[in-house]
Amino acid sequence: MRRRDREITDIKEIEKILENAFVCHLGLVDGDRPYVVPMNYAYHGGAIYIHCASKGRKLDILAKNNKVCFEMEFTPGTIVENGDQPCEWGTKFRSVIGNGRAVILETNEEKTAGLNIIVGRFSDGKFAFPEHEVLATTVIRIDIEDMTGKSANE
Numbered sequence: 103m104r105r106r107d108r109e110i111t112d113i114k115e116i117e118k119i120l121e122n123a124f125v126c127h128l129g130l131v132d133g134d135r136p137y138v139v140p141m142n143y144a145y146h147g148g149a150i151y152i153h154c155a156s157k158g159r160k161l162d163i164l165a166k167n168n169k170v171c172f173e174m175e176f177t178p179g180t181i182v183e184n185g186d187q188p189c190e191w192g193t194k195f196r197s198v199i200g201n202g203r204a205v206i207l208e209t210n211e212e213k214t215a216g217l218n219i220i221v222g223r224f225s226d227g228k229f230a231f232p233e234h235e236v237l238a239t240t241v242i243r244i245d246i247e248d249m250t251g252k253s254a255n256e
Contacts, residue, residue, distance in 0.1 A: 110196070110251030119198045119251060120145035122176050126152065129171035130163045137163060143174075144220040150202070150244040151216045161206075161240060168204045170244055173197065200249025207241040216241035 110116055126143035129136060139160055141152045150172060154160055164170075175197035207213050213236050218228050220241075 110253055112251075115196075116198055116249060116251040117145065119176050119196050120150070120174060123174035123198070125174065126150060127173045128152065128160075129173070130160065131167055131169070132159070132163045142220065144223045146219045146222075148246060150246065151219045151241065152244070153217060153220060153239055153241045156238055156240050164204050164206070164242070169201070170204050171199070171201050172244060172249075173199045196251065196253045198249055198251050200246055202244040202246045205243045205245060207243060210236050213239065213241040216243060 110119075126141045127138055128141050129138050131137070137159065141154075144151045175195050177195040207216050210233065214231055217231055217236070217239070221227075221229060
Protein backbone atom coordinates (compact mmCIF):
# COMPACT_ATOMS: atom_id res chain seq x y z
CA MET A 103 0.00 0.00 0.00
CA ARG A 104 1.45 3.33 -1.06
CA ARG A 105 -0.23 5.44 1.64
CA ARG A 106 0.79 3.60 4.81
CA ASP A 107 -0.78 6.42 6.84
CA ARG A 108 -4.18 5.22 5.59
CA GLU A 109 -3.61 1.50 6.17
CA ILE A 110 -5.83 -0.33 8.64
CA THR A 111 -3.78 -3.10 10.27
CA ASP A 112 -6.13 -4.11 13.09
CA ILE A 113 -7.95 -7.27 11.92
CA LYS A 114 -10.97 -6.37 14.10
CA GLU A 115 -11.32 -3.06 12.20
CA ILE A 116 -10.98 -4.85 8.86
CA GLU A 117 -13.63 -7.37 9.92
CA LYS A 118 -15.92 -4.53 10.99
CA ILE A 119 -15.76 -3.17 7.42
CA LEU A 120 -16.51 -6.64 6.02
CA GLU A 121 -19.47 -6.97 8.37
CA ASN A 122 -20.91 -3.52 7.58
CA ALA A 123 -20.30 -2.97 3.87
CA PHE A 124 -23.24 -3.82 1.66
CA VAL A 125 -21.77 -5.05 -1.66
CA CYS A 126 -18.78 -7.23 -2.49
CA HIS A 127 -17.13 -6.43 -5.82
CA LEU A 128 -15.81 -9.78 -6.94
CA GLY A 129 -12.91 -9.73 -9.41
CA LEU A 130 -12.23 -12.70 -11.67
CA VAL A 131 -9.86 -13.34 -14.58
CA ASP A 132 -11.58 -14.41 -17.81
CA GLY A 133 -8.71 -15.44 -20.08
CA ASP A 134 -6.74 -12.23 -20.47
CA ARG A 135 -9.55 -9.90 -19.37
CA PRO A 136 -10.73 -8.86 -15.92
CA TYR A 137 -14.37 -9.39 -14.96
CA VAL A 138 -15.91 -7.69 -11.92
CA VAL A 139 -19.37 -8.40 -10.59
CA PRO A 140 -21.18 -6.87 -7.59
CA MET A 141 -22.49 -9.49 -5.17
CA ASN A 142 -24.50 -9.74 -1.98
CA TYR A 143 -22.31 -11.48 0.56
CA ALA A 144 -21.63 -12.36 4.16
CA TYR A 145 -18.36 -12.61 6.07
CA HIS A 146 -18.13 -15.44 8.58
CA GLY A 147 -15.33 -17.44 10.13
CA GLY A 148 -12.60 -15.90 8.01
CA ALA A 149 -14.41 -16.56 4.73
CA ILE A 150 -16.79 -14.73 2.41
CA TYR A 151 -20.00 -16.41 1.26
CA ILE A 152 -21.85 -15.50 -1.94
CA HIS A 153 -24.60 -17.18 -3.94
CA CYS A 154 -25.77 -17.16 -7.53
CA ALA A 155 -27.70 -19.11 -10.14
CA SER A 156 -26.37 -22.51 -11.17
CA LYS A 157 -25.20 -21.28 -14.58
CA GLY A 158 -23.53 -18.16 -15.84
CA ARG A 159 -20.32 -16.39 -16.76
CA LYS A 160 -19.05 -16.19 -13.18
CA LEU A 161 -19.23 -19.97 -12.75
CA ASP A 162 -17.72 -20.58 -16.18
CA ILE A 163 -14.73 -18.44 -15.18
CA LEU A 164 -14.38 -20.05 -11.74
CA ALA A 165 -14.33 -23.51 -13.33
CA LYS A 166 -11.12 -22.48 -15.12
CA ASN A 167 -9.56 -20.29 -12.42
CA ASN A 168 -10.78 -20.14 -8.82
CA LYS A 169 -8.44 -17.30 -7.81
CA VAL A 170 -10.47 -14.19 -6.97
CA CYS A 171 -10.05 -10.66 -5.74
CA PHE A 172 -12.67 -8.93 -3.61
CA GLU A 173 -13.35 -5.36 -2.54
CA MET A 174 -15.86 -3.88 -0.13
CA GLU A 175 -16.17 -0.30 1.02
CA PHE A 176 -18.07 1.50 3.69
CA THR A 177 -18.62 5.06 2.50
CA PRO A 178 -20.89 7.56 4.21
CA GLY A 179 -20.86 9.62 1.00
CA THR A 180 -19.09 12.55 2.60
CA ILE A 181 -16.80 14.80 0.56
CA VAL A 182 -14.12 16.34 2.74
CA GLU A 183 -12.85 19.71 1.52
CA ASN A 184 -9.35 20.10 2.94
CA GLY A 185 -8.71 23.33 1.04
CA ASP A 186 -9.94 25.67 -1.68
CA GLN A 187 -8.85 23.50 -4.63
CA PRO A 188 -10.52 20.26 -5.70
CA CYS A 189 -7.11 18.52 -5.61
CA GLU A 190 -7.26 19.01 -1.84
CA TRP A 191 -10.65 17.34 -1.49
CA GLY A 192 -11.35 13.71 -0.79
CA THR A 193 -13.98 11.18 0.14
CA LYS A 194 -14.45 9.73 3.59
CA PHE A 195 -14.27 5.92 3.33
CA ARG A 196 -13.10 2.64 4.79
CA SER A 197 -12.36 -0.26 2.43
CA VAL A 198 -10.98 -3.78 2.25
CA ILE A 199 -9.27 -5.41 -0.73
CA GLY A 200 -8.18 -9.02 -0.66
CA ASN A 201 -7.44 -12.20 -2.53
CA GLY A 202 -8.69 -15.71 -2.07
CA ARG A 203 -9.83 -18.92 -3.65
CA ALA A 204 -13.44 -19.71 -4.47
CA VAL A 205 -14.81 -23.06 -3.36
CA ILE A 206 -18.20 -24.18 -4.65
CA LEU A 207 -20.16 -25.84 -1.85
CA GLU A 208 -21.47 -29.19 -3.03
CA THR A 209 -23.86 -30.78 -0.55
CA ASN A 210 -27.30 -29.48 0.32
CA GLU A 211 -26.17 -29.24 3.96
CA GLU A 212 -23.15 -27.08 3.04
CA LYS A 213 -25.25 -24.92 0.73
CA THR A 214 -28.00 -24.45 3.32
CA ALA A 215 -25.42 -23.49 5.96
CA GLY A 216 -23.88 -20.98 3.52
CA LEU A 217 -27.27 -19.52 2.63
CA ASN A 218 -28.10 -19.13 6.32
CA ILE A 219 -24.81 -17.27 6.81
CA ILE A 220 -25.74 -14.89 4.00
CA VAL A 221 -29.33 -14.41 5.19
CA GLY A 222 -28.00 -14.06 8.74
CA ARG A 223 -26.71 -10.60 7.83
CA PHE A 224 -30.32 -9.47 7.61
CA SER A 225 -32.21 -11.80 9.95
CA ASP A 226 -31.67 -13.60 13.24
CA GLY A 227 -33.55 -16.69 12.10
CA LYS A 228 -32.34 -19.94 10.60
CA PHE A 229 -34.22 -21.08 7.54
CA ALA A 230 -35.04 -24.42 5.98
CA PHE A 231 -34.86 -23.50 2.30
CA PRO A 232 -37.01 -25.46 -0.15
CA GLU A 233 -34.96 -28.28 -1.65
CA HIS A 234 -35.68 -27.21 -5.24
CA GLU A 235 -34.32 -23.71 -4.41
CA VAL A 236 -31.16 -25.15 -2.85
CA LEU A 237 -30.63 -27.38 -5.89
CA ALA A 238 -31.04 -24.37 -8.22
CA THR A 239 -28.59 -22.20 -6.26
CA THR A 240 -24.81 -22.21 -6.24
CA VAL A 241 -23.21 -21.20 -2.95
CA ILE A 242 -19.57 -20.17 -3.00
CA ARG A 243 -17.18 -19.81 -0.08
CA ILE A 244 -14.17 -17.59 -0.68
CA ASP A 245 -11.27 -18.71 1.48
CA ILE A 246 -9.37 -15.49 2.16
CA GLU A 247 -5.62 -15.66 1.56
CA ASP A 248 -4.76 -12.02 2.25
CA MET A 249 -6.48 -8.68 2.68
CA THR A 250 -5.71 -5.08 3.55
CA GLY A 251 -7.81 -2.29 4.95
CA LYS A 252 -7.66 1.41 4.14
CA SER A 253 -9.35 4.52 5.46
CA ALA A 254 -9.31 8.15 4.43
CA ASN A 255 -10.53 11.49 5.74
CA GLU A 256 -11.77 10.16 9.05
